[in-house]
Amino acid sequence: MEILSSRILVRPTDPATSLTFYRDTLGLAIHREFPGGTVFYLGAGLLELSGRGTAGDRANLALWLQVRDLETTQRDLRERGVTIVREAREEPWGLREMWIADPDGVRIVLVEIPENHPMRKDQR
Structure with missing residues (x-):
């Protein structure tokens, strides 16, 4: 395929x-x-x-969106009145993530990939 x-x-x-x-x-x-x-x-x-x-359970759906600067994104979204479901933090797998949700509760994971993360080095 x-x-x-x-x-x-x-x-x-x-x-x-x-x-x-x-x-x-x-x-x-x-x-x-x-x-x-x-x-x-x-x-x-x-x-x-x-x-x-x-309306229904949206727990099995999430959007994964990469951003350049997570701290700036978090500040900008908060200023626009977006509820931050989970504050920005570094995850054990090395990515920086924060969570928000759309009006129907669809989870949106905003991700910043640090310079030294393997996802930046292997760009197949």
């Missing part, structure tokens, strides 16, 4: 609130819009908000 591109699909319970969160609060750039949906850039990936979901 050859994968040419990919995106994460999120079916929000309140599309307008989720659109505001991802577009305005997080400041994600829009890749494209279509009737009933918006696709955002996520670095080399894409996030599509479309359709309407139902």
